[in-house]
Amino acid sequence: MNLTLDVWRQRHAGDQGRIVRYQAGGISPDMSFLEMLDVVNEGLILGGDEPIAFDHDCREGICGMCGFMINGIAHGPERATTVCQLHMRHFRDGDSLTIEPWRAGAFPVVRDLIVDRSAFDRIIAAGGFISASTGSAPEANNIAVPKQDADSAMDAAACIGCGACVAACPNASAMLFTAAKVVHLGVLPQGQPERKGRVKAMVETMDGLGFGHCTNIGECAAVCPKEIGMDTIAFLNRDLARSAVLTGNGRA
Amino acid sequence: MSTLLETKTGSDLDGKTPTGPIEERWDRHRFELKLVNPANRRRYRVIMVGSGLAGASAAASLGELGYHVDCFCYQDSPRRAHSIAAQGGINAAKNYRNDGDSIYRLFYDTVKGGDFRAREANVYRLAQISVEIIDQCVAQGVPFAREYGGLLDTRSFGGAQVSRTFYARGQTGQQLLLGAYQAMERQIGLGTVAMYPRHEMLELIVADGRARGIVTRDMVTGEIEAHMGDAVVLATGGYGNVFYLSTNAKGCNTTAIWRAHRKGAFFANPCFTQIHPTCIPVTGDHQSKLTLMSESLRNDGRVWVPKKMGDSRPPEQIPEAERDYFLERKYPSFGNLVPRDVASRAAKEACDQGRGVGPGGRGVYLDFAEAIARLGAGAIKERYGNLFDMYERITAENPYEAPMRIYPAVHYTMGGLWVDYDLMSTVPGLFVTGEANFSDHGANRLGASALMQGLADGYFILPYTLADYLAQVGPQPTDGNLAGVTEAMAEVGARVERLLAIDGDRTADSFHRELGQIMWDHCGMARNEAGLRKALDRIPELRDEFWRNLKVSGTNEELNPALEKAGRVADFLELAELTCIDALHRGESSGGHFREESQTPEGEARRDDEHFSYVAGWEFTGVLSEPVLHKEPLAFEYVHPSQRSYK
Secondary structure: EEEEEEEEEOOOOOOOOEEEEEEOOOOOOOOHHHHHHHHHHOOOOOOOOOOOOOOOOOOOOOOOOOOEEOOOOOOOOOOOOOHHHOOOOHHHOOOOOEEEEEOOOOOHHHHHHHHOOOHHHHHHHHOOOOOOOOOOOOOHOOOOOOOOHHHHHHHHHHHOOOOOOHHHHOOOOOOOHHHHHHHHHHHHHHHHHHHHHHHHHHHHHHHOOOOOOOOOOHHHHHHOOOOOOOOHHHHHHHHHHHHHHHHOOOOO | OOOOOEEEEOOOOOOOOOOOHHHHHHHHHHHHHOOOOOHHHHHOEEEEOOOHHHHHHHHHHHHOOOOEEEOOOOHHHHHHHHHHHOOOOEEEOOOOOOOOOOOHHHHHHHHHHHHOOOOOOHHHHHHHHHHHHHHHHHHHOOOOOOOOOOOOOOOOOOOOOOEEEEEOOOOOOHHHHHHHHHHHHHHHHHOEEEOOOOEEEEEEEEEOEEEEEEEEEEEEOOOOEEEEEEEEEEOOOOOHHHHHOOOOOOOOOOOOHHHHHHHOOOOEEOOEEEEEEEEEEOOOOOOOOOOOOOHHHHOOOEEEEOOOOOOOOHHHOOOHHHEEEEHHHHHHOHHHOHHHHHHHHHHHHHHHOOOOHHHHHEEEEOHHHHHHHHHHHHHHHHHHHHHHHHHHHHHHOOOOOOOEEEEEEEEEEEEEOOOOOOOOOOOEEEEEOHHHHHOOOOOOOOOHHHHHHHHHHHHHHHHHHHHHHHHHHHHOOOOOOOHHHHHHHHHHHHHHHHHHHOOOOOOOOHHHHHHHHHHHHHHHEEOOHHHHHHHHHHHHHHHHHHHHHHHOOEEEEEEEEHHHHHHHHHHHHHHHHHHHHHHHHHHOOOOOOEEEOOOOOOEEEEHHHHHHOEEEEOOOOOOOOOEEEEEEOOOOOOOOOOOOOHH
């Protein structure tokens, strides 16, 4: 396959950035999208140019490090698939592809397709945990968790923190990411003592980091590689309303 | 080049294992370890390199105790560490199933599974702690699979005859890592842990004979910085990417442990590498990594190849009578659930006989047709849905309709930096945890034991043993004016400049691929003297060419993936040689190390306890000089060495 790539190049956060056109030739349909970029980059390095910088690590769709826009869609055209798991067989010979980084004020560009998502870590640090210091845990089976609750927790906990939800949202809101953690911990019995304080602290931090507000558009869920649903956002909103009405637990 | 006869041998290593009844050793040892007064803990600073299960769990636990921890990772967030990719589960001797499990049985299985090349006392401690790990993770909210009654579900995994593996769908590693990561983020919020993402450790700082800090490169700005502390912990994972293709993440590398090795930390058993039997086969030269299909699939999938050589019919046209279910045939009592090393070699053997399937003939079938007929597609989807989806995404084949094609791939490294019972290396103050150390898995790791070991080290061992060390040395000045700091920073700067200055014709990736092929061909699933000698001739040549003909574009003072890669490949080129030297010196077959010269008449691995019942700890003496072998003799007081048999 031969492809034309229009790629966002930006040397550093302060650089203006621009689209640069590259030809990618001899691409096998069995390659992943990142392997296709590897081929382009090998050519660039040998020519003395700097490779297209993109984040990636596990290349099996679980670490959440990769991700960029392909023709305006976060992680590209395949549903429930990160770019590392997107294979070239889903494109056609001669296709033109525009590749850009996540665009969001809270995710400044570091270089080319790499953005700074450390805001996500700060949202977790604000309350995305259960305070259970090492050694203090009771015997595991003392805590019975109904299977359906455990399953809902797992569905939400599948979030890989890639940031596609923010990139797809016209408001650049981090609501789906935050809600996924609020649901994961909020449906489990272990998460109840801190439930009210958690949601308040996480949402306040999210707002403070410059993410936009959620207006229930749903583009986040449409691009989520782990298919986290909009129902998590409803759960978060209900918990947030309750935490405002009822007295908290001392946190937040 | 090194040969068996020429190996330089130094003094023996002492693992400092406690004595007495094995079930009391850790308890008594914990009592004997010194404590740090709670009020004094904030005066200590611990450098933690790596944020996976071993690193994040230790950083969180030490932070909770009141120490100050500086934690470093090369990814953009600590949550990306490759522990996240572990699929199958975590073992624990809870005996919830009433099926005969116990701490002693987990200990026994792990020592035996490791082919009698692990330290008994360490393994017993691991089995003891396994029980507490599950408690801890449940309390953190790890969403383990549950029964309808709300209690924890378990499954049998990777050759175990008891059901002791706890799991969270096919994403157990992800959920355990997020638990540890969230605990660490809590400490970051509280100010006890400081996180340095996109920082790569490029040198260890040793002052007055003790590990006192590290030199890092800020991967965004290129700045070379020294970070000082009272102790250094390396929790930097394994070195499987020395084979280029492996199931490791692309960024996994040996640099942290290799740099420490060069500064005096002995490297133990580098040749003990694990080849996982169930990975998606290679499709072409562009392949950048291999994807694991969880071993749990072997619980319901049957492995087979055509009986006839070169049978190119599609699988559904091959009648039952013309299929060879080779694992069931060769190992009737364990069948498809034999340990990883045995399953991998059997698959290689079938392909070497010309009976492999798929492009290039390097693959075997993993067939779910019978399980689907027996349990229904719904039940199979419930158990393995995400794995089947992943397989289909990568191969464009539907495993509900056609059997999967799988082939072995490098997955885990049992070898690593040598540590004593307290997880301290041969450099005082340098601790090594998780896959980065060598300690608990011997020559072969059992399925669902890596997560257990990483968390045991981080949550429940290091907080005690590190405290003992800190209490003995007392708080140290950390102003960076120590001898050794300037020197280490200058070394790093000079090395970066040297990489950038070569301006040759080959990329770091092309050297890495060639090195990986050498390693896979000669130090892979089966090894022999002639092949290893060939590799030992070829690797130094390749290393020479690397330093003459490497091409790195860009500069140091920016985010530069080509430069990052070049530094890692340079270290792999040195580690590869040591791995082959170790494989050549170990003239027996044990676990993942199969020497063709040492097999039984039936072609099974033959261990040689008379000559090789020891841990091989290698001392670095220079790139062009032969390493010195230090042996730690292994004594088996409880599990008596026997030839493993899964027949």
